[in-house]
Amino acid sequence: MATSKARAGRSKLEVMHPDAAGIDVGGSMHFVAVPNEAAEQSVRQFGVYTRDLHAMADWLQACGVKIVAMESTGVYWIPLYELLERRGFEVMLVDARQVKNVSGRKSDVLDCQWIQQLLSYGLLKAAFRPQDQFCELREFNRLRTRLLADQGRSVQHMQKAMTLMNIQLSQAISDVAGVTGQKIVRAIVEGERDAQVLAAYRDSRIKASEEEIAASLQGTWRAEHLLALKQALGRFDFYAQQLQECETEIQRVMTKLEVHTKELGKGKKRSKAKNAPKFNVRERLLKMCGVDVTKVDGIDETTALNIVAEVGTDLSRFPSDKHFASWLGLCPGTRISGGKVLGAKTKHSVNRASQAFRQAAAALRSSKSALGAYFRRLCGRMDKGKAVTAAAHKLARLFYALMTKGQEYVDQGQLYYEERYRQRVIHHLQRRAQSLGMSLVPTA
Template sequence: MAQGNLNLTPKPGKGRGAITITHPNAAGIDIGSASHFVAVPPDRDDEPVQEFASFTGDLQRLADWLQACGVDTVAMESTGVYWIPLFELLDARGFTVLLVNARHVKNVSGRKSDVLDCQWLQQLMSYGLLRGAFRPDDGVCVLRALTRQRHTLLRTQARSVQHMQKALVQMNIQLANVIADVAGASGQAILRAIVAGERNPYALAALRNARVHASEEDIARSLRGNWRTEHLFALRQALEAFDFCGQQLAQCDTEIDAQLQRLHISDTEPAKGKKRGKARNAPKFDLRTRLFQMCGVDLTRIDGIDVTTALAVLSETGTDMRKFASDKHFASWLGLCPGTKITGGKVMSGKTKRCANRAAQALRLAAAALRSSQSALGAYFRRLCSRMDKPKAVTAAAHKLARLIYAMLTKGEEYTDQGQDYYEERYRQRVLHNLSQRASKLGMKLVAAEPV
């Protein structure tokens, strides 16, 4: 085939080095939903390209064939979730498996076909031109799957709340205008009484919690509507779906707790930190202690990061930061570092790349929560907001949080907040130093004015 005769060795010339084969025993796999195309070096088999179905027995035959061909390194594209069973099987069989980004290998010269794709992957891998994507250890992968499932359940439960609100609005029950959250204690008590058959607005309003700011009269006014049967049926089903998601969340939290106990490295407990409110939708067990026993440091000491944010980050990255060469590589993987689109010595764009990274999304939410924090990070974020657009400031603050997490996990040191006043004084000293240097270059001297 035309692609099989591709010569990647450049012509000899001044300052050029030949591209050498670094992985002579590499194979390339084009992943599909029903079958996988596999290419090995041409001298290993009479048919160096073969197709295997995606059934488990065929995947076992695929691994046996690769071993018979002397393959030790396998490159495959990240196609949906179809690559996961084959990746896990080959990894368990002792192969070095690299999951490569499909964007990096999609430009194949010639006609597009599955056979050409797997051959192209095999050739690029043999010359060492592909890099594998980051994948945490197997225990962290289990925690990641459970955490993602929990996030999915929370979104499903949120949709059930929206369905409740829709049914109430259709009955002209304006409860959402007087109670901040219909999923809270007061809202749930009232909704369950409605589903049970209570229609007296004053009896329903009496179920409100003492912390609700709205008066009992205002709540009773909002609970006068048209109790149509079809809307009450929709409200009942939405409430049942909400309860069912709550039961599944409790089961998911139990599994997460058990997995965190399997990953723990010590039995010590974290020291007491700042007193903070309980994170919304946080698991019922002591998640802060479990995370501390897993990584040896308390990430929640960083302002803006609560237990759910720490869980989201650690479940995606794990605790072994040696897989990232530096904090800059870690921030780049998260998609939080500035872009480097430079041509002719001119910076064309510094925009961060688009990246659907769950850990980065959690850090962005944590950064946005710093707007009212009376800490050094809060002062840093507010100063960024005064200089640039808020989305850019959120990304920059999330980048700083990522570097702090990397430092804590690599050095094993606790984070200590110096306070807002300390940051402001440091910033003032930097400004004065820069002004003094500029004045010195102009032949002037900066003199402090006497207080009035």
């Protein structure tokens, strides 16, 4: 009798989306499942050509489908997602871990049916995807990142070609891609071999003397390595031109996304990063976000651009800063069994916004601010990797507060943080002493 009562008291799964469809996305074929009563054949397969995607959308509309779920498989889902969204469907992109099928037989037909069943019962949650207009900015910014990496490899090729000729220019100057390095390399490619003439291109800001630079420019000048140097320099210039085109498009999109009319005020004096965009990123971000996120220590213009391009300016999809930090993969894990914490390691994440916050946290090492003091305190308690994650978690929650509340960030300073830390230590020592029947007496 008790067993039957327990069974009767169990809540049954209710169909929340009777008009749901599930799609198993593939590189050469898409499998689509609709409710059994919606069509005579509830599972169909479609190709990946544009005409096939339109045929799929027409069939879904004929079946009365209003909401669609698909698994994030590589980049194959993007054209289908965008087309269905334009056709008026509510499209849910779900994490592959949510739609993992039960053990047993596995096929594309079973997968799409399983996705449709989970969605119909409301058991799937859509992954975060920024607004469509920010997707354009995100793709341009990711392209810029790839171009910077390719340009960096061409600099390495220049250094290797010179090293093979025993041209030790990198030992005398720190950056071959800088003003002095580029003048010297271009003169070598044009045929100059006199070390004294090449050393005369030295910029006044270079610490090494002309004699030291001239000594580093005495090599073998072999023809095969000179050709490699010339071609590497050509690739460097080619990527520079592509970067300029990409940054022009980024500026155009950011100008289109401006919704605020705030003027840029005085900020902290920071040296511009070598690989930062050539236009005023800080002003564009202010007019997009309504707040100057670069005032947060560790977050420079490039880092702020990377974060905003990935998450957008509307963070209402995240109910709280804790949800935002969890999506970034920066919050501690919760592996608990039998009341015992088995581990609190953060989950592995390839989130680009999370990587940007980690870079910003690592930059706090020498910051004379409250966040810098906080990061150095963490480094004294744990290894640097964990400290970077914890500081990135704090930066992410600060960024969420700035974007959702629209308040400007004000740094309290390193001394303020140290005093707050001192007061907390004294407070806990006094409580500990009081529990032992003692009292703390300050020295004169």
